[in-house]
Amino acid sequence: MPEDVRHETILFGRQNMKLKIGVMGSATGTLSKTRKRIAYELGLAIAQNDCITITGACPGLPLQSAKGAHEAGGIVIGISPALSEWEHVNRYDSPLEYHDVLIFTGSGLMGREVVNIRSSDAVIIIGGRSGTLGEFSIAYDEGKLIGVLIGTGGITSEIKNIVKIIKKRTGSEIIYDRDPRILIKKLLDYYRKEHHKHPSVHHAYT
Amino acid sequence: MPEDVRHETILFGRQNMKLKIGVMGSATGTLSKTRKRIAYELGLAIAQNDCITITGACPGLPLQSAKGAHEAGGIVIGISPALSEWEHVNRYDSPLEYHDVLIFTGSGLMGREVVNIRSSDAVIIIGGRSGTLGEFSIAYDEGKLIGVLIGTGGITSEIKNIVKIIKKRTGSEIIYDRDPRILIKKLLDYYRKEHHKHPSVHHAYT
Amino acid sequence: MPEDVRHETILFGRQNMKLKIGVMGSATGTLSKTRKRIAYELGLAIAQNDCITITGACPGLPLQSAKGAHEAGGIVIGISPALSEWEHVNRYDSPLEYHDVLIFTGSGLMGREVVNIRSSDAVIIIGGRSGTLGEFSIAYDEGKLIGVLIGTGGITSEIKNIVKIIKKRTGSEIIYDRDPRILIKKLLDYYRKEHHKHPSVHHAYT
Amino acid sequence: MPEDVRHETILFGRQNMKLKIGVMGSATGTLSKTRKRIAYELGLAIAQNDCITITGACPGLPLQSAKGAHEAGGIVIGISPALSEWEHVNRYDSPLEYHDVLIFTGSGLMGREVVNIRSSDAVIIIGGRSGTLGEFSIAYDEGKLIGVLIGTGGITSEIKNIVKIIKKRTGSEIIYDRDPRILIKKLLDYYRKEHHKHPSVHHAYT
Numbered sequence: 020m021p022e023d024v025r026h027e028t029i030l031f032g033r034q035n036m037k038l039k040i041g042v043m044g045s046a047t048g049t050l051s052k053t054r055k056r057i058a059y060e061l062g063l064a065i066a067q068n069d070c071i072t073i074t075g076a077c078p079g080l081p082l083q084s085a086k087g088a089h090e091a092g093g094i095v096i097g098i099s100p101a102l103s104e105w106e107h108v109n110r111y112d113s114p115l116e117y118h119d120v121l122i123f124t125g126s127g128l129m130g131r132e133v134v135n136i137r138s139s140d141a142v143i144i145i146g147g148r149s150g151t152l153g154e155f156s157i158a159y160d161e162g163k164l165i166g167v168l169i170g171t172g173g174i175t176s177e178i179k180n181i182v183k184i185i186k187k188r189t190g191s192e193i194i195y196d197r198d199p200r201i202l203i204k205k206l207l208d209y210y211r212k213e214h215h216k217h218p219s220v221h222h223a224y225t
Numbered sequence: 226m227p228e229d230v231r232h233e234t235i236l237f238g239r240q241n242m243k244l245k246i247g248v249m250g251s252a253t254g255t256l257s258k259t260r261k262r263i264a265y266e267l268g269l270a271i272a273q274n275d276c277i278t279i280t281g282a283c284p285g286l287p288l289q290s291a292k293g294a295h296e297a298g299g300i301v302i303g304i305s306p307a308l309s310e311w312e313h314v315n316r317y318d319s320p321l322e323y324h325d326v327l328i329f330t331g332s333g334l335m336g337r338e339v340v341n342i343r344s345s346d347a348v349i350i351i352g353g354r355s356g357t358l359g360e361f362s363i364a365y366d367e368g369k370l371i372g373v374l375i376g377t378g379g380i381t382s383e384i385k386n387i388v389k390i391i392k393k394r395t396g397s398e399i400i401y402d403r404d405p406r407i408l409i410k411k412l413l414d415y416y417r418k419e420h421h422k423h424p425s426v427h428h429a430y431t
Numbered sequence: 432m433p434e435d436v437r438h439e440t441i442l443f444g445r446q447n448m449k450l451k452i453g454v455m456g457s458a459t460g461t462l463s464k465t466r467k468r469i470a471y472e473l474g475l476a477i478a479q480n481d482c483i484t485i486t487g488a489c490p491g492l493p494l495q496s497a498k499g500a501h502e503a504g505g506i507v508i509g510i511s512p513a514l515s516e517w518e519h520v521n522r523y524d525s526p527l528e529y530h531d532v533l534i535f536t537g538s539g540l541m542g543r544e545v546v547n548i549r550s551s552d553a554v555i556i557i558g559g560r561s562g563t564l565g566e567f568s569i570a571y572d573e574g575k576l577i578g579v580l581i582g583t584g585g586i587t588s589e590i591k592n593i594v595k596i597i598k599k600r601t602g603s604e605i606i607y608d609r610d611p612r613i614l615i616k617k618l619l620d621y622y623r624k625e626h627h628k629h630p631s632v633h634h635a636y637t
Numbered sequence: 638m639p640e641d642v643r644h645e646t647i648l649f650g651r652q653n654m655k656l657k658i659g660v661m662g663s664a665t666g667t668l669s670k671t672r673k674r675i676a677y678e679l680g681l682a683i684a685q686n687d688c689i690t691i692t693g694a695c696p697g698l699p700l701q702s703a704k705g706a707h708e709a710g711g712i713v714i715g716i717s718p719a720l721s722e723w724e725h726v727n728r729y730d731s732p733l734e735y736h737d738v739l740i741f742t743g744s745g746l747m748g749r750e751v752v753n754i755r756s757s758d759a760v761i762i763i764g765g766r767s768g769t770l771g772e773f774s775i776a777y778d779e780g781k782l783i784g785v786l787i788g789t790g791g792i793t794s795e796i797k798n799i800v801k802i803i804k805k806r807t808g809s810e811i812i813y814d815r816d817p818r819i820l821i822k823k824l825l826d827y828y829r830k831e832h833h834k835h836p837s838v839h840h841a842y843t
Contacts, residue, residue, distance in 0.1 A: 098328070122340060123340070
């Protein structure tokens with residue numbers, strides 16, 4: 020297929036598929052009411068903007084986003100670390116509610132995160148510690164569009180410093196806001212104007 | 226969580242999540258009009274029975290099922306071998322249309338099939354050769370509920386012989402029919418009556 | 432790098448790296464003394480021909496091959512389904528002995544088999560049922576060089592029929608013998624003369 | 638098997654298998670002679686301490702460690718992102734030399750890193766930017782023993798700050814040194830005295 024026809028094919032596809040927003044953050048630890056409410060509102064905003072929510076099918080803040088998206092009528096996909104529903108519930112103590120589809124990768128907690136990131140058109144960081152830092156780093160390294168919900172604690176307050184340390188241009192773009200609705204708007208605007216031109220993960224060492 | 230409460234949790238989840246039917250078969254080769262029509266009708270039947278269709282996001286017969294399911298208003302999930310949408314289109318010559326969500330596993334053709342099988346409550350074999358035989362074998366080994374759409378060529382006419390050769394009870398159950406609508410009905414009946422009790426992949430050597 | 436220089440690079444690499452032979456077969460079930468001895472002799476023959484043995488790090492016949500290769504001074508690599516040594520021992524009841532290195536894929540029984548096949552220059556089928564049939568099908572579909580140790584039961588006696596059913600040319604070549612030493616010799620001869628020219632898995636639908 | 642017997646089995650295994658040290662760091666970018674020499678000496682030290690070296694089979698600093706380990710007579714395992722040797726060379730521009738075995742995960746750059754980390758008894762960070770930060774985060778989150786080779790640039794100078802930010806106890810232990818030989822000694826001492834008691838990745842949310 021000639022290069023320009025392919026390109027149109029991609030655009031055609033993009034125009035017809037809903038954008039997918041990955042939500043990554045604290046699955047465990049004490050989560051304040053405020054943070055849970057913000058995560059819930061993030062899910063609401065994703066669904067109200069006609070996007071699909073992707074989570075790691077975990078408890079914690081991403082589950083609150085799944086709930087928000089579900090209650091606003093949006094599609095929610097969970098990328099599970101488990102081999103099966105049984106293992107999802109009994110080994111990973113993970114939820115079934117609020118998700119329309121669970122994908123059982125069977126590749127463990129960090130194995131499935133890569134699938135999660137690859138499948139999201141943009142990822143949002145909300146709270147989170149070492150697991151989330153791993154996800155942020157992978158998303159950054161793969162040139163993803165990233166939203167940081169500031170004021171949600173954990174590593175979110177340190178992302179700017181971390182990016183300074185990394186000193187590597189990967190094509191990734193990071194957008195910060197403390198309001199979930201405004202963050203989603205900014206991400207979608209930027210994606211549609213700019214980032215759809217280079218949304219892919221990198222395919223070789225850069 | 227006590228064992229019995231967990232068990233109810235699972236049932237609760239099952240009652241609320243739609244069942245997922247994986248469609249596996251020829252992605253390439255010459256496909257007759259008749260076989261394409263049967264694959265399309267299979268997708269229609271999955272959606273009309275309020276189930277989610279899962280495919281390997283490939284061309285060929287599974288794409289016809291995706292089309293049928295999509296046109297009947299059903300959700301269609303594609304488990305892509307690619308790392309990204311770009312690779313999906315340009316490396317794997319794979320379609321974007323008819324799928325609501327593409328999951329980019331980035332694990333190649335046979336790597337992603339395992340995810341496909343793990344995520345499906347039942348899988349249906351339609352036509353297919355060595356790749357599909359690999360999928361059938363994995364699904365059988367993992368104790369899945371399997372539907373075989375007879376009359377669609379390829380390995381479908383030989384599944385009964387192959388099962389005789391294998392001589393291993395894995396918990397898998399195989400249902401055969403040449404009518405896509407009847408096959409779906411039989412699979413759903415059996416799943417709801419019996420197979421939901423042991424729907425998981427096996428978690429250790431058996 | 433110009434195409435022809437790359438090609439030399441590959442040949443250079445091949446001349447210096449030992450060939451890797453994957454052994455796949457029954458991990459469970461009753462295994463007769465004779466079959467265990469043949470599997471052991473297969474491992475001996477692999478090591479004595481200065482090749483590396485790859486197994487799924489499982490019990491059963493592949494473990495006997497690991498033992499044979501180890502006792503003949505060869506390197507043995509096990510591709511484990513487990514996330515860790517702890518899970519390898521306690522969840523999968525799998526052995527630690529006779530392997531020099533265990534690779535913890537954390538992707539489950541069939542997830543790790545794909546890695547096993549991709550990493551082997553040739554794979555040998557010894558006994559085995561549905562799991563092994565899945566491995567054979569994947570190896571065949573990916574155009575691998577395959578050895579079948581006839582007389583070891585299970586699916587080995589049916590491979591010829593299965594290949595007739597598949598009716599697909601993938602570049603795979605199958606060599607049959609009932610003597611482990613002769614089988615290894617034939618495989619290495621064919622690999623060095625012919626199959627090294629197209630040893631790769633396929634990278635797109637064929 | 639009773640719990641205490643299993644425990645002995647693990648110890649037995651550990652006493653007989655060589656420890657595996659993963660080396661992670663800059664695969665690309667300008668690498669000074671000094672940093673390349675330190676990476677080389679790290680490989681030497683790993684092999685001289687009778688350990689196996691694991692790398693991501695990439696160019697850059699880890700390749701220098703592979704070279705050092707190889708030239709000191711040690712075993713070197715590369716966990717490749719590629720599906721095959723062809724893709725390893727032609728898509729990822731990755732080296733074949735100095736490695737005894739390449740494992741073709743076919744799961745892409747960050748997909749294979751998880752396998753790399755899971756398979757290493759300890760991981761060492763040398764230079765590196767966002768990719769390496771992702772690897773460090775995963776290793777930390779999974780409770781691994783981690784060595785940081787200070788003075789090698791990139792994120793190595795910031796690990797202490799990052800750990801302060803993370804505020805999560807995972808069982809991970811980090812040892813810092815600027816001399817490759819001393820770093821290896823310290824890691825092996827700590828592993829043998831303490832960390833072998835909880836060397837596994839975590840198997841559920843913690």
